[in-house]
Structure formats: C-alpha cells, structure tokens
Amino acid sequence: MRQGVRGLIICALFCVATVVNAASWPQVEHRLQQWQGTKEIALPHGIDPFEDELFAPVAETALMQGYMVLPDGVTTKTGLVFSIRDTSRGEMLVLKRGEDGALLAMEKIRVGAAPTVLSTATVARPQPLPAMAAAPVVAPTVSVPPASMVQSVALSTPQRSISPVISATATTLSVQHPSPAISQNEVVFEMDGTPIQVVVWPVASGGVDLYVMYDDAVQRMHSDGERLQLKERFEPPVSPVRALRLDIGDMDNDGQPELAAVWAEDIRGVSDGTNSLLHSWILSVAKGDSLQAISEDLTGYVALSGNQAYLQKRLEYAAFAPEVYALSLAGGTVTISEKPIRLDTRLLFDQLQWPDNDSALVWNDDDRLMLVAQGSNTRIAGSTLLTDFGRYQGPVVSIPLKDPEYRSGFSAGDRVMARDVVLGRRLIAQQGSVFTLVRGRSEGLPLVGRPSGADRLVKIDRSEHGLSANYPFAAIEAFVVDFSVYDQNGLEAVVLLNEKANGRGRSYLRMQGQH
C-alpha cells in the first residue's frame, strides 16, 4: 500500500515536472506574444537557427508566432534581439528591444532544458492592448442625447443620434507592452442590434457616411466624428436572410457611392441540410438620399472595390463557381458581362488584386497570406507572409453535401448534410498597402473560459524582400467583426466590434486614428 502511494506521488511529480519543463521559458514566450512592434528577431552572431540546441526551438516558436528570424549577422532596430549573458547567477537568456536595448526578458539557462524551450501550443496568442485596458472610461466629450437614447435607431426618427459611450485616451506604455500611443480622438459607439459589416464613404463636406449591414437591412449613417446620425435604410425584399457581405465603390465614377450587398437565405428541410441561397443587389444613394437597389437580384457573391465590380455564382454542391463576371453600371442600369472575364480557383472574397501590379493577395491553405500571379494563379516564391492571422469566424454559407455523411446514424440529425464555408475576412487596398484583420482574441476554454486577447488591423506592404506586416492602429480587446479603412486627413479606420466571436453579442463601432 505504501509503495503504491509512493508510486502515485512519483507519478504526479513526474507529470508536474513535465508540464513545467514544456514551458521552461515562460517570460520569453510571454514577451514574444505581447510584442506589438515589428515581428523580427535577431539571434546572436554565429548561431545556426536550425541546429543550435538552445536557439533552434526559440527560432521555431518565433516563426510559429509570425516572426521573421533575421540572417546571421543582421540586427534589427525595430524588432527584438536575443543574446546570452554570463552573470553571477549563471548563464542567462536575454531578450532586448532592438531600438534602445530595453530589457524585455531575462531567464536562467538550465542545463538540459534546451530541447523543450518554448511551448508551441499557444501560437498566435493575442496581443492585448494595455493602454486601452487601462484607459479610464470618461464621459462623452460632445453634446449628445442621454444614454437612454442610444439604443434605438429607427427610420421614423432620422435625426436621432447614437452617442459615443467611451472616449479613449492614451496611457504610458511599459517595456512589457511596447505598444505605441493611441490617438486622442478615438470614439466608440454602442450599436443597436448586431451589425455584421461596415463600409465607409468619406464625404466632401466633412465627416463620413457609414453603411452598416444587418441581417435585415443596410443602414446609412453619417458621422461627424462625434455623433452617428441615421440617414437611410434599405431592407432586402427577401426575408428572413442573414447578412454576408457589404462592399462599397463608385462603379460609374460619378462621385456617388454604390454598394454591393450580399445576403444568404437559409433553406431548411426536416431531413435536408441547410442550403444557403444567395441574394445580392447593387444599391445606390439616389437623389433625395434614398438608398435603393439599382439591380435585379444577382443571386451570387458580388465584390465591389473602386469602380470594379464582380459577380461569382454558387453551385449546388460547391461554395462557388469558377466563372467570374464583370458588372458595369451605365445610365443607372447594372449589366453583367455576357462571358466570364476569368476563371478563379478561389472565392471572390478570399483574394484581392495587389495595388498597382498584376499579382493578387490570397489566403493559402495554412491561413496565411501570399501573392499569386494574377494570370497564371501560381504562387510567387518567397511571398508568403509568416504572420499568424488567427482563426476568423465570419459569416458562413451552408452548402449541401452531394453525399451526406452518416456520422452517427440514419436520422437527419445524425447525418452531416451540409458544410459551412466561412467567408474570408475583409481585404482592403488603401494607400498602396493592403489592410486586413488579425484575430488575436480568443473565446477561452469552453464553459470556464473568458474571452481574452485583442484583435487588431494589420497593414501589409510589399517590398523586394516580400510581404511585411505593420500595425498602424491600436489593438482592441473585443472581437473585430468587420472594418473599413479610409483616407481622410490621414489614414483612419472604422471597426465593428462585438463581445462574441460570432458577432451575435453586444456590438460597438469604433473610429480609430493611427498611433
């Protein structure tokens, strides 16, 4: 009996030791996750990142978190620098900020611990925004109606405003959280309902028009930076539907925006898989400010950017057909090209033509962005961006399976009869760069966990060395459901936030300036 108890204790100790061993550089790992500057690391001179017993796992973990490991002998001013230092307490692994040598982490090197230096189980951990977290919630700084009027926005009261509920201010940043300062004039609006998409159109007379897409409508609002004012509302003629996508552009170059709105109508049967039928319209702001459809139901995915609009249909058992058609607008009439202008292997929303050249930015099978040649659809070598964009849970389209899977039985509820295809997160070309979303916030463990981490927008640039990622806007400790980036007196962003990853919790709209 005594031997048995002793054996169990040994077993327990072994387990604990193993867990501890698996994460033996907690400080370094934490700092790598928190770092919000350029994601590149420099290793000590002469270190082979493939073979070195100590640094190979460090390099591997950094790569998994989206860092670039600089070649031997190259240092960095904007990234992080590793070194080893002999101290009176023994050899220490040191992590410093390249810009000024500020010490970020220092941990003792233990003999024999090197092969399990860092756990790779937590790649792409969120980068929380300490500045925002610490920011005091202040009273609205503008003259607005009381908070009780915030909740409802209805057509019958077009002059009603949505007032800001939080105005963020900058705080001092610590070495542990090297995030740049936040703009003073950021504003958050609490939204009524659960909007799914947002696009922005700067107005020459000042402010911006915001088009917010709900399951049952598209709302046009105007913001002067302090208030949101509901102007117009369009309801699709089909109901009930789910919002999928809203794009904005100027198809006929008349200075007035057009919108491409796509909804899904889910057809359910007692013993069939859910089948999402697509409904889409081109909307326009006509004279008198009314928002109305100027096309028939296009029954497909519609993407609109600048003056280019495209249509791609769904197939019965596939998320998309390869044929992509061009849409044009002339004399108030939307026409579809008679023949497809190209054949695609991807859904319209999963790609973006790179500004000013013939390549396209696409998501690869590992959920990373890379460039492909537009014509041949072949990958451009060295163009894969090793940034972890996190798992995005956007709108889905349900596609019936041709051969349903009998997962647990014969009954309809026991079968897998459809698959949900998640539409890609938004890619926006602006100022020669591309912007998209990094999902750094996670929902936490089922039942016991709480959401943690932060989402943020990422700016992707292209150089002769490939793609690089920068973060011009502050991270946000909420799920970014959608966003829009525009240039009006500088680069600004509007992000649609939600308390839940699926966009069905309390919703906010935040207007962000650059750091």
Place this chain on the structure above:
Amino acid sequence: MKRLLMLVAVLVAVALAAPSWAAIEFFGTAKVKPTYFSNFDLNDKDDDSAIGTESGGVVGGHLRSELRFGWKAAGDRWSVKMIAETDVIMTKNSADHGDKVGVSYDAATNKYATTDDGADFGIERVELLYKFAPSIELQTGWDIRALDIKSGGLLYGDDHPFIGFRGQLAEKTKYELLYIPIQNVGGAKDGADVISDEVNDWSVYSLKINQQMGGFNVSPFFAYSDNDSREAQVMYYGLEVTGKAGLFKPSFEIVAADGEFDSGADISSLAAFVGVEMDVCKAFTPYVALRYTQGDDDASDDDVEGWVGITDIGRFTPLMGMDGGILSEDLGQSYGARLYSYAPEGAVGSNPYGGIGNGGFGDNPGSIVAALGAKGDLSSIADKLSYKTQVFMIWYDETDNLNQLDGSTKDVDDYAGTTFDFQLKYALDANFSIDYIFGVLVPGDGLEDQYGDDTAMTNCLTLSWKY
C-alpha cells in the same frame, strides 16, 4: 507494482510532453421521444402485440431515449470513429441498469413486461479506414452502409459489420466492395457430430459502382446473400439512378433477385422504385413516387416470388422516407412491414430468406405503394420551421396467400390501405430541435378483410440535442 507505476508515470509524462498525433473530434446526439402507438393490429377490441423499436418491444405510450456519444480520430490517410450508444425505453429499470427482461408476455396477468433491451452503453458503431491510395481504401467496422438508400431503399441499408474496400477508380467513377457477416452464430450438432459450422450463418457480399454521367449518378450494384440460416442463396442485381435536371430531381431503382433454397425451391423476384421531386419554391417541394415489390401467388408451389431484401430501408430514403412515419414502424402484426421496411415482407410466414432480423418471408404478397408528398421551409411563418407530409396508397401485388379474418375463402381485396403522415420540425437552435410526427394507417378493404377496420395511429415527438 513499483515498476508498473513507474512505467505509467513515464507514459503519462511522455503523453503530456509529446505533440498530438491526430485530430480528435467528439460529437453526439441525445434524443428523447415521447411516443404513442395505437391500434397497430387495426382492431380496437384487442390489445396490440408488442411493436418492435430500436429499444425493444413496446405497446402504447412510452418514452424512448437514444443517447449517443461519438469520437473520431483522423490522420491524412486513416480514421477511427466509434459511437457509444444506449437506446432505452425510459423506465426505472433501464435508468438504473436493472434487469434486462426484454419483451415478454405474462399469461397469468395478461400483461407485457417492460423492456430495456438497449440499456447497456456499448459501441453501437465503429468505422475504421485506411487509404492506401485514392483507389484503395480499406474499411471495416460496423457502421452504416447501403446499396440503394438514395432511391427506394429496396435492398440494403443497415449498420451490420463489414470489411471491404472502396475508392475512386477515375475522376467520375467510384466503387465499394463489401463483405457483410450478418450472422455467424456457430455450429449445430446432430447428436455428437457437428454437421455444419455454417448452419446459422448469413453473409452478404456486395459490389457497387458509381458512375457520374452529367448531372446523374448511375450505379449498378450486385449482392450475393449466402443465407445458411435460412438455407437460401440469393443473387441480387440492381441499378440505381439519381440526379437533377432543371427543377426536377428524379430517382430510379430496379432490383432482381435470383436464387434457390436448399430444398430446391426457386427464388425469383423483382422490386422497383421511381420518383421525382420538383423544386417549386422553398415552402413547397412536392414529389410523387411509386414503389413496387413483387408478391408470391402460391405459397404451396416451389416458386418463391415474394420480394425480400437484405434490409429494406425505406424509412430513411430521401423521397418516401420519414423517420417515424407510420409505415416505417413495425406493422408486422397487420400489414406485415417490419421496422424500417415498406414492403410487407413479414406477412404470410413461409419460405423466409432475408429482411431485417432475417424475418422476411418469400411468400409475402408484395405491394405497390403510390406516394404523393411535399416538404418545405416555413420560415416565412416562423424562422427555422419546416415540414414534410405524405400520403401513401398501398395495394397488394398478390393476395392469393392472404386469408380472410372470418375464415371464408373469398379473395382478399387488393387495396391494403392508406397512410397519411405529417411532420413538423422547429430547429430552435443549432444544437436543439423539436419535431413532431402524426401518422395514421386507414385500412383498405384488403387489410379490413384480414384484421379489422380500425385506424392505426402514431404520435411521436422528438426532442433532439445535437453537439
């Protein structure tokens, strides 16, 4: 003991430190079905006999629970899926894992005993796969396999054990080859001598080819039923066609059975199905279908012509199927169709050679079922509300082997009866739905002649959790 504990410690430590070796998913369903069956004997005056369900025999009202928990581990080429299940009529005994009494009738009290046949939580389904190449995937276990479930379900669909291969032979050509050991009961003795170790066995060998041709799938299939238990060997030759053409979704199936009993009696039968669904609008998708199973015209001769499949799986077919529709329940005590089956294979009672539980008789009368139905999405009334409804008109194919209730020698009428089913489903949540089925069997002159003229009825509510 000490070494063992150390070994366990090391294994646990390695397991904790090692990377995961496979993606594992867990899933399951939990269904509770308050159900009331009445008058399945078509006679108000007598009590029903026990009605077979997956939980065992029931009479009248009952609460049935079907609880499943599954897990699947998979790599690039392999997968292992197991589903544990308990399927019980909810009673104190089954909840407490009490006596396994099964269905029994106590003549002294003139009462049926409650049953808890499914009270054990065991592995209900297993599927083990390894893909050597796209054209060769090894498959074994006991999971759902079918030959014609996309059309009429006349021949086979069940979760019997199997071992075999499947794969993609060309871009539009697939195949599935199976060995299905349905029964392997052991030897039999004549005195001290073992006369056969196969006497109670029943094995099926099947091959199905699937060829995509335009918008249609054309699938010839073959099955050989080596039914030593019934001393019958039968070869089935079939063709299934499914597809879509514009607004129409036609499906078609024809199967011929050819074989013989050890006694020399000849088995020769035919079954067919044809149906078409029309995509009118989301709230109304009508269908029409015709299902035919040949009947036997003389039980006393050596020609066995009544259709008996391996497992008639009409209940779960796309057009005429309804999980809980009255014809798919066990109507063995009147019309003769067993659980899941639409054919009256349980009628007459001679020359058995297959069917669910090996209980189908080759001298059954066969049937012609004309079906008219519709399904749709009622989200315009309430989001996530859907329905299906159908009417079956049933004729016997042959009535010579059927007997009048009053003992007279008058021929039994061809028209067996009419069924009506209505199903309403409300998916309150992605993980929870409620559906209700109301079904009646109104006997025609054919069933009235044999049993009675009272209407059989089912009311089944299904509360379903899916995760």
